[in-house]
Amino acid sequence: MKVKRNMIDKDLRTTATIIKIINNTFTEFRLQLFNKLMNKSGKVKDKTIQFIEEWIPRKDGSKMRICIIKPLTQKEDVPGVLWLHGGGYALGTPELAIMMAKWFMEVSNCVVVAPDYRLSIQAPYPAALDDSYEALLWMKSHTKELGIRDNQLMVGGDSAGGGLTAALTLYARDKGEVSIAFQMPLYPMLDDRMTSESAKDNNAPLWNSKSNFNGWKLYLGNLFETDNVPAYAAPARAADYTKLPPTATFVGELEPFRDETIQYVENLKKAGIPVEFEIYKGCFHAFEQICPKAEVSKKAIAFIVNSFKYAVEHYFAEQKIRNSEDVFVVSQLMRI
Numbered sequence: 001m002k003v004k005r006n007m008i009d010k011d012l013r014t015t016a017t018i019i020k021i022i023n024n025t026f027t028e029f030r031l032q033l034f035n036k037l038m039n040k041s042g043k044v045k046d047k048t049i050q051f052i053e054e055w056i057p058r059k060d061g062s063k064m065r066i067c068i069i070k071p072l073t074q075k076e077d078v079p080g081v082l083w084l085h086g087g088g089y090a091l092g093t094p095e096l097a098i099m100m101a102k103w104f105m106e107v108s109n110c111v112v113v114a115p116d117y118r119l120s121i122q123a124p125y126p127a128a129l130d131d132s133y134e135a136l137l138w139m140k141s142h143t144k145e146l147g148i149r150d151n152q153l154m155v156g157g158d159s160a161g162g163g164l165t166a167a168l169t170l171y172a173r174d175k176g177e178v179s180i181a182f183q184m185p186l187y188p189m190l191d192d193r194m195t196s197e198s199a200k201d202n203n204a205p206l207w208n209s210k211s212n213f214n215g216w217k218l219y220l221g222n223l224f225e226t227d228n229v230p231a232y233a234a235p236a237r238a239a240d241y242t243k244l245p246p247t248a249t250f251v252g253e254l255e256p257f258r259d260e261t262i263q264y265v266e267n268l269k270k271a272g273i274p275v276e277f278e279i280y281k282g283c284f285h286a287f288e289q290i291c292p293k294a295e296v297s298k299k300a301i302a303f304i305v306n307s308f309k310y311a312v313e314h315y316f317a318e319q320k321i322r323n324s325e326d327v328f329v330v331s332q333l334m335r336i
Contacts, residue, residue, distance in 0.1 A: 020205050067116070088120075126233065166264065183244070187255060198260075265277045287300070
C-alpha cells in the first residue's frame, strides 16, 4: 500500500515528513542501535507517579526487571494492568508504558506492571512470550502486595506489545493458570506472512513493510518464512478464538497492521468475544504516541481510555483453582 503525503491526516503531516527524512526504515543495524540508545535513558524522574523496579526470577535462574507504576495516592482493591511495550519485538523498554499508565490512572486508580521482556536482538521467540507470561504469573501471585483485584487482571500493549498481548491471552487461555479479564492489543503486530494489502509495499512513516520484514525476521529466527510458526508467535495464525477476554483495540488506516487487526477483530467477533474497535483515517503507526496533541490522536486516546473505564466497571474473571492442594486449602477456609 503506497502512502502519499496528502493521504495523511493534516495534523500529522509535518511529523510524518520529519520521520521519513530522519529514519523511515528500521534495518537490523538500526534496530540494534536504537535499542542501545533507549537503554541509556536513565532513571524515571516523573514525580506525578510512583515508579518502582523489581527483579523477578525466570525459570532458567536469571532475573527479569519489571516496572510497577502506581498513582501517588493508591487505593486498595484496584484493577491490575500488565502493559507490554512496543518496538517491533526488537526495541523498547518498560518505561514506555508510563504515558499509557497515566492515561488509565485518570479514570481508574489502577496499578500497571510493565516487564522488561527480552528483545529479539537478545533472544528470539519464545523469549518475549515466556517473560510476559512469567510477569503475568507474578502479578497473579502478588495481588495483595500490589493492592490489585485477582479477578481483574488485564493485559495490553502497543504494536509488538499488542502482538504479545494477543499471544499471551491465547497462551494463558490454553495453559489455564491465569484468568484475564480484558485485553487491549493496540495496532498489534500479528501476522508474519505480511500478505495483506496494507502490509505489502507499505511506505508509511515510522513503521513500513521493510521494517516489518526485519522485525519479524529477528523475532522468529529460524522459524521465519516457514510454515512452522506457531500462533503463540504470530497470533494471526490462530484457529481458535473462543474463550478469549473482551477486547478493545484501534489501528491507523495507513499502517501495515491495519488489515491483520481488522481480521483479528472479525475472528474475535465470530467467536462471540465482545470487541470495541476503531480505525482512524489518515493515521500511521503509533500516531497517538508520536503526536498526542493532534485532534485525531485525542480521539484515539479517549476511545481506549473510555474502553478501559468500561472494562473496569463491567469485566471480571475469577481465578481458577488448579490443583488438589488448592482445593484442600479452600475447603478448609470455607469450614472456618
